[in-house]
Amino acid sequence: MGKVSKDKRDAYYRLAKEQGWRARSAFKLLQLDEEFDLFTNVSRVVDLCAAPGSWSQVLSRVLIKGEKFGRAAWQDREAKLRQQMLNVFPTEDDSADTVGATESQSVRPPQEVRRDVKIVSIDLQPMSPLQGIITLRADITHPATVPLLLRALDPSYDPKAAAAAKGKKGGSSKQAFQPVDLVISDGAPDVTGLHDLDIYVQSQLLFAALNLALCVLKPGGKFVAKIFRGKNVDLLYAQMKIFFERVVVAKPRSSRASSVEAFIVCIGFRPPPGFEASLEDPLGVGGRLDRLLEERRAQRPIIAEVRMQDHERGTWDYCPAELGFTAESAAAVEEEGVVEVEAFDEQEQEEGGRRDGSRWIAPFLACGDLSAFDSDASYQLPEDYVSLDPVQPPTAPPYRRALEMRKTAGGAYGKVVQA
Template sequence: MGKSSKDKRDLYYRKAKEEGFRARSAYKLLQLNEEFHFLDDEHNLTKVVDLCAAPGSWSQVLSRKMFAEARDVAPEDKKLVAVDLQPMSPIDNVTTLQADITHPKTLARILDIFGNEKADFVCSDGAPDVTGLHDLDEYVQQQLIMSALQLTTCVLKPRGTFVAKIFRGRDIDMLYSQLGYLFDRVVCAKPRSSRGTSLEAFIVCLGYNPPADWEPHLDVNRSIEEFFSGCAMSRLQIADDAERLPAWTDGQRSIAEFMSCGGLQSFDSDATYHYDDEVLASLSDKASLDPVQSPTNPPYKKALELKRSGKLTRAV
């Protein structure tokens, strides 16, 4: 990545390095919290889960909010768990799990860490490797959200909050209506730190309120539709009419509130900011900043080692 690339010129990229965050996405969670205040002291967060957490910038924000800034609850009574398939470098006050969020064993490990208590807040900043085919990317992202939602319904306490990244597409209102069955309020938010050219936004689900007679149960052998079959999250239904052939009818669809977060005083992620002469003079005396996160072993490390040793050959 060259020094003149868009990422290097991005102000949030520079701010993240200066303030010790592993990625610029930390400011997305901070700006969401400025609007909805779900991480403030008044909520007394003691159990929090960060799904699809790597490289860990959201976990850093959560750790600072829960342990460095909050004063209402003793630190030993708080638990913060970060889950991802990729390895993560350690973060203060965070228990990291390299695990699959769709597997029941992951849920069991989280509940064991929490002492079988439920979480106050669950978030997910995960996204698939985008292909550039928007319809495909939106579909895969929605499936990832539904997988995160399955674990969330098993671990989140009533009145809790769920925040997740979404890709806004033409069928996103179906996701809004499905989340509306489980939460009192569903809001689509776009932080200023999220580039305007990106399809990403964040769904903020407030007031977890599942049906009283529904007991979520995570099972790898059950589909997403089977998992939610008992909580009225209906999809397409067949409408029978004796005088005509059966027809497919859509379930109720809804439009979520849309909100911009961060305020006009925040920096624009699509703009380029220049230092004046006085600031440049002060920066010239400063040493370059070290990487925030120490390197982790990538999944392809073993393949590279085999290739360098000549043991990885192409079949003829």
């Protein structure tokens, strides 16, 4: 498929090249910002799974250079037009208050480069540099990434001194660290087409991003990450509600409707009392898992075992009644240690949890201007249209080694490649 056909089939791919974005995913972050106002009062940001850098490019142009896009840019143009019309057609009854109000509505001059903004981008793949962006090539699932991130955010941060402070009574491992306002993640695995497997791998990537975000977010901070919508999205919403005041699953218009991709937007970070995040002991795993499972077993009511009939074998088996499972499920629980976990909010925990079997319903919001391009539609290009090259070619594509091996072998079909 050539570039022209892709420009016709994917309008946002074409617009990304025309407007200078590294990838079409930049429009997704811009449309999320229009709906949730993500960049207001934000000066410290961490971009996870950042390559090729389209979201970092948005952060650089909006937070550092002060550029405006979408609705904000349209409002500025309207204000500038009103200002020009008032200057061209002045009225006799203009009072001092009206003049003052007009001056306050005028468009501000372009902002200078902000020096107080700190943006750190992390990815396993190399990424071309951007103005004002600190790039780390690291694994977000590894505990050693947190000290690297903290040192990139605050050069004066000393991991040894922080560890010594943590060992003292009442000390904290992040005493010399200034937390961040926003953590974003556009990471996704290479999809296989097996939806259950893809959703599981994506959930593990989201789990790693959340654990790192809990380590660096300040109270009231925001977290945005890509998810694959599946049957467990309600459980994901309930889990996020433990740490954030507002959680919404959003679908930008630039995201194809035929894709299961969506974004979970978490606003108002409020960790539970006494909670301290760490990648060495992440949520739900590590040394705490056995203790949590033992506490859950101790909290179950003592109920006599019941015998359930196996219709296939014609036998009767004992099943723990408090689990409410079949005989086969109970055997799997006893053998593998699998326990079903329920999520409650604070009020339901005080009342003893839900008894009616009802579920959380995650709010879903489609964001983006309805007059914008449809990401699933094809548009006719003008006759004089010239297709542009991508803004940033791949720095380390996975197919590079395959091309080198093919060239060494003599071409695609064993033919000798002429120098």
